[in-house]
Amino acid sequence: MREGGVDAVHVTIAYHETFREMVLNLEAWNDRFRCHPDLILPGRWASDIDIARRTGRTAIFFGFQNPSPIEDDIGLVEIAHTLGIRFMQLTYNNQSLLATGCYEAEDPGLTRMGRAVIAEMNRVGLVIDMSHSADRSTLEAAEASTRPIVISHANPHDWHPARRNKRADVIRAVTERGGMLGFSLYPHHLKDGSACSLQSFCEMIARTADLVGPRHLGLGTDLCQDQPHSVVDWMRVGRWTKQTDYGEGSATQPGFPRMPGWFQDNRDFGAIERGLRDTGMAEDDIHGIMGRNWYVFFEDNFAPLG
Amino acid sequence: MREGGVDAVHVTIAYHETFREMVLNLEAWNDRFRCHPDLILPGRWASDIDIARRTGRTAIFFGFQNPSPIEDDIGLVEIAHTLGIRFMQLTYNNQSLLATGCYEAEDPGLTRMGRAVIAEMNRVGLVIDMSHSADRSTLEAAEASTRPIVISHANPHDWHPARRNKRADVIRAVTERGGMLGFSLYPHHLKDGSACSLQSFCEMIARTADLVGPRHLGLGTDLCQDQPHSVVDWMRVGRWTKQTDYGEGSATQPGFPRMPGWFQDNRDFGAIERGLRDTGMAEDDIHGIMGRNWYVFFEDNFAPLG
Numbered sequence: 001m002r003e004g005g006v007d008a009v010h011v012t013i014a015y016h017e018t019f020r021e022m023v024l025n026l027e028a029w030n031d032r033f034r035c036h037p038d039l040i041l042p043g044r045w046a047s048d049i050d051i052a053r054r055t056g057r058t059a060i061f062f063g064f065q066n067p068s069p070i071e072d073d074i075g076l077v078e079i080a081h082t083l084g085i086r087f088m089q090l091t092y093n094n095q096s097l098l099a100t101g102c103y104e105a106e107d108p109g110l111t112r113m114g115r116a117v118i119a120e121m122n123r124v125g126l127v128i129d130m131s132h133s134a135d136r137s138t139l140e141a142a143e144a145s146t147r148p149i150v151i152s153h154a155n156p157h158d159w160h161p162a163r164r165n166k167r168a169d170v171i172r173a174v175t176e177r178g179g180m181l182g183f184s185l186y187p188h189h190l191k192d193g194s195a196c197s198l199q200s201f202c203e204m205i206a207r208t209a210d211l212v213g214p215r216h217l218g219l220g221t222d223l224c225q226d227q228p229h230s231v232v233d234w235m236r237v238g239r240w241t242k243q244t245d246y247g248e249g250s251a252t253q254p255g256f257p258r259m260p261g262w263f264q265d266n267r268d269f270g271a272i273e274r275g276l277r278d279t280g281m282a283e284d285d286i287h288g289i290m291g292r293n294w295y296v297f298f299e300d301n302f303a304p305l306g
Numbered sequence: 307m308r309e310g311g312v313d314a315v316h317v318t319i320a321y322h323e324t325f326r327e328m329v330l331n332l333e334a335w336n337d338r339f340r341c342h343p344d345l346i347l348p349g350r351w352a353s354d355i356d357i358a359r360r361t362g363r364t365a366i367f368f369g370f371q372n373p374s375p376i377e378d379d380i381g382l383v384e385i386a387h388t389l390g391i392r393f394m395q396l397t398y399n400n401q402s403l404l405a406t407g408c409y410e411a412e413d414p415g416l417t418r419m420g421r422a423v424i425a426e427m428n429r430v431g432l433v434i435d436m437s438h439s440a441d442r443s444t445l446e447a448a449e450a451s452t453r454p455i456v457i458s459h460a461n462p463h464d465w466h467p468a469r470r471n472k473r474a475d476v477i478r479a480v481t482e483r484g485g486m487l488g489f490s491l492y493p494h495h496l497k498d499g500s501a502c503s504l505q506s507f508c509e510m511i512a513r514t515a516d517l518v519g520p521r522h523l524g525l526g527t528d529l530c531q532d533q534p535h536s537v538v539d540w541m542r543v544g545r546w547t548k549q550t551d552y553g554e555g556s557a558t559q560p561g562f563p564r565m566p567g568w569f570q571d572n573r574d575f576g577a578i579e580r581g582l583r584d585t586g587m588a589e590d591d592i593h594g595i596m597g598r599n600w601y602v603f604f605e606d607n608f609a610p611l612g
Contacts, residue, residue, distance in 0.1 A: 020326055027381030075333030083388055 001058045002039070004266040007291065008049045008298075010152060010220070013062040013085065014069045015092060016238030019076055022069035026083060029060065044084050046298035061298075063087030063129060063152070065235070067098050067117070074113070074120050081124040086302050087152060088121065089129045090114060090141060093247070094240060099130075099137035102163055107134035115144055122147045125302045130174070131182075131220070132164065139173050147301055148178035153220030155184055159204045160191040164248065168211065175216035180297050181208070182220020187257035188248035189222070198262040202275035205289065214285035218294040219272070224256050225265045232256050307364045308345065310572040313597065314355045314604075316458060316526070319368040319391065320375045321398060322544030325382055328375035332389060335366065350390050352604035367604075369393030369435060369458070371541070373404050373423070380419070380426050387430040392608055393458060394427065395435045396420060396447060399553070400546060405436075405443035408469055413440035421450055428453045431608045436480070437488075437526070438470065445479050453607055454484035459526030461490050465510045466497040470554065474517065481522035486603050487514070488526020493563040494554035495528070504568040508581035511595065520591035524600040525578070530562050531571045538562050 001009065013029070014022040033042055041052060043059030052059040062085045070076040070088075080088070090110075091101035098114035100107040110118070118141060121128055128149040130138040142149055151174055157165040164184075171181055183205055190196035191204070209217055224231065232255055236247035246254055262271045269290070276286045307315065319335070320328040339348055347358060349365030358365040368391050376382040376394070386394070396416075397407035404420035406413040416424070424447060427434055434455040436444040448455055457480055463471040470490075477487055489511055496502035497510070515523055530537065538561055542553035552560055568577045575596070582592045 019329070023325070023385055024379075024381070026385060027379070030381060030384050073330075073333070075330070075336060078336050079329055079332060079389070082390070083385070 001266045002056065004269040006058050006266055006269065007052045008043055008059040008061060008294070010061050010063050010087060012065050014064045015066055015235045016068050016240070019069045019071055019073075019079075022064070023083070026062070029062075033060075042084055044086075045302055046295055049295055049298070061086050063089070063127075065089045065129075065132065066092035067096050068092075070117070072097060072113075074117055077117060077120045077126055078124045081126045081304075085126060086298075087127045087129045087150070089132055090117075091130075091133045091137065092235075093132050099141065100134040101132055102134045104134060107136040109136045110140045110144060114141075118144050119146075121145075123305050125304045127301050135167060135170050138166075138170050142173040142177055142179065145177075147305075148180070148297070149174055150180040150182070150297070151220075152180070152182045153184040153186070153189075153222040154181070155189045156204065156208055159207075160189065162189055162248070164189055171208070172212055175212040178216070178300075180216050180218055180293065181212075182218050182294075183208075184220055184222045185259070185263050186222035186224075186248075187259065190260065194258040194260055196260050198260070198271060198275040199278070201260075202272065202279050205276060206279040206281050209281065209285060209289070214281075214288055215293055217289050218291070218297075219269075219289070221263075223259075223266065227256065229255050307572045308362065310575040312364050312572055312575065313358045314349055314365040314367060314600070316367050316369050316393060318371050320370045321372055321541045322374050322546070325375045325377055325379075325385075328370070329389070332368070335368075339366075348390055350392075351608055352601055355601055355604070367392050369395070369433075371395045371435075371438065372398035373402050374398075376423070378403060378419075380423055383423060383426045383432055384430045387432045387610075391432060392604075393433045393435045393456070395438055396423075397436075397439045397443065398541075399438050405447065406440040407438055408440045410440060413442040415442045415446045416450060420447075424450050425452075427451075429611050431610045433607050441473060441476050444472075444476050448479040448483055448485065451483075453611075454486070454603070455480055456486045456488070456603070457526075458486070458488045459490040459492070459495075459528040460487070461495045462510065462514055465513075466495065468495055468554070470495055477514070478518055481518040484522070484606075486522050486524055486599065487518075488524050488600075489514075490526055490528045491565070491569050492528035492530075492554075493565065496566065500564040500566055502566050504566070504577060504581040505584070507566075508578065508585050511582060512585040512587050515587065515591060515595070520587075520594055521599055523595050524597070524603075525575075525595065527569075529565075529572065533562065535561050 013025050040058050040060050043061035048059040090099040093101040093103040095104050098117050099110050128141055128145055129152045130141055131151050131153050155165045157167045187194040191200055236245050273290055319331050346364050346366050349367035354365040396405040399407040399409040401410050404423055405416050434451055435458045436447055437457050437459050461471045463473045493500040497506055542551050579596055
């Protein structure tokens with residue numbers, strides 16, 4: 001991350017964990033903060049990114065990919081924010097207590113608890129993330145939320161029609177209300193997968209900027225650098241099935257997919273910046289997409305209301 | 307509290323709760339903060355007392371009377387501090403995983419985990435409270451801790467030889483290392499119980515100040531104003547016995563004892579201030595005992611080390 005100039009990262013702190021299990025994950029991160037104060041610091045506010053930059057470190061911001069850590073208890077939304085959580089996906093592929101995931105056959109939209117939790121997330125400053133949600137649920141969340149919401153990691157469906165990529169009207173519903181789309185580098189979200197070219201990826205970004213403007217776009221790499229195979233099992237299967245579910249993978253490719261050659265790991269952000277420059281995009285827009293847009297979003301959306 | 311000029315209070319957030327149950331108690335307080343922002347605010351730092359004073363409110367600081375919420379997991383010490391907990395008793399009357407309570411027949415002193423947890427509490431800024439601990443455990447905690455510890459609510463055993471009151475050498479071991487003793491108004495800790503006179507109580511304070519100096523003394527009322535009977539059951543019995551344990555009460559007096567006439571509730575702090583003045587104590591020492599000494603202690607002892 002230091003070599004790649006990554007001042008801040010959004011880290012998954014829960015896929016399917018209960019509240020107590022998620023706290024165990026926070027404890028493991030507390031140990032990392034204690035053992036590596038020269039490299040990382042806890043990220044709570046946009047100003048922590050300034051501190052990270054000034055001191056040559058990376059600020060670690062936490063997000064839930066699933067609302068499982070709040071269990072059936074809306075009071076845990078505020079507790080999660082107090083513990084430093086800043087993003088929560090309302091669903092992770094499957095139906096949750098709050099909304100519908102993008103792998104379900106039917107999407108009946110936000111649940112009663114979903115609407116209550118959105119209001120509470122707005123109140124305390126926990127950002128709604130619909131990356132793994134189905135379309136109707138996402139549109140309803142964008143509408144119901146009084147603060148901007150995000151799709152932290154996905155790409156346009158027009159470019160690569162993966163189930164996790166988002167249709168233009170869904171992207172627009174999020175960005176036109178001040179929300180953010182983070183472009184994913186997970187090969188299953190890329191045109192031609194691991195063989196996707198840097199040019200194709202960057203032209204897709206430039207075309208999206210033409211459509212929705214450059215201010216509400218950033219990176220959300222979905223990078224799983226050095227994660228063991230057990231993580232991909234846990235994220236796909238959790239405890240919700242007795243079968244093997246391959247998610248976006250398959251029986252012949254069950255593990256993490258191979259990253260594109262031009263984005264192997266955190267050292268390679270410079271390649272994306274150069275690729276964007278090659279599309280002819282304005283320098284200021286490139287800086288926004290490479291980080292400043294997320295910084296501004298963090299500034300506006302992590303504090304409690306009132 | 308507003309009538310009594312109480313700018314800050316140390317609230318019990320757990321007696322026997324697991325971590326998750328303690329979090330439910332925090333959630334209930336979050337609801338109170340949300341519903342009564344004109345009266346109370348969360349207390350995290352000494353500076354919150356300044357805010358409370360300036361805005362005519364009371365800052366609510368949280369403490370555990372028992373280490374049960376950290377379960378067998380030292381990582382929960384830092385999590386508790388992040389959640390705003392500022393005091394933790396190493397024991398509540400019984401043996402704990404950390405040390406021995408004052409109702410046990412034997413006191414073998416700090417456990418292995420007890421020593422590890424003291425070091426972690428020192429590191430993160432969670433204050434060690436030995437109010438309900440046995441003497442040897444308390445002396446060993448005062449010695450093992452690199453930061454001052456407290457007896458937040460008890461009185462000198464010389465004045466009233468209750469099991470919960472503290473011998474002179476125990477009080478001295480705490481105060482001579484910069485720690486605090488908070489004088490209790492719980493009738494079982496008072497000479498003559500509910501019939502204790504204001505004069506007797508205040509002269510006891512003045513005599514303690516003569517012995518250990520006035521700077522490390524304050525109030526720790528143990529006031530249970532408007533608490534239902536269920537609270538006294540939970541605090542005494544928890545889930546640790548199938549019998550009825552009356553604690554400091556008895557079968558004929560099973561509930562909360564009647565408060566002394568001169569200290570019925572939070573409105574009556576002025577009486578204590580006047581009583582201290584009647585002992586001839588210096589005005590500056592009285593101000594210290596009525597609140598400033600705790601304020602200074604809060605300033606020095608809630609922040610993480612380094």
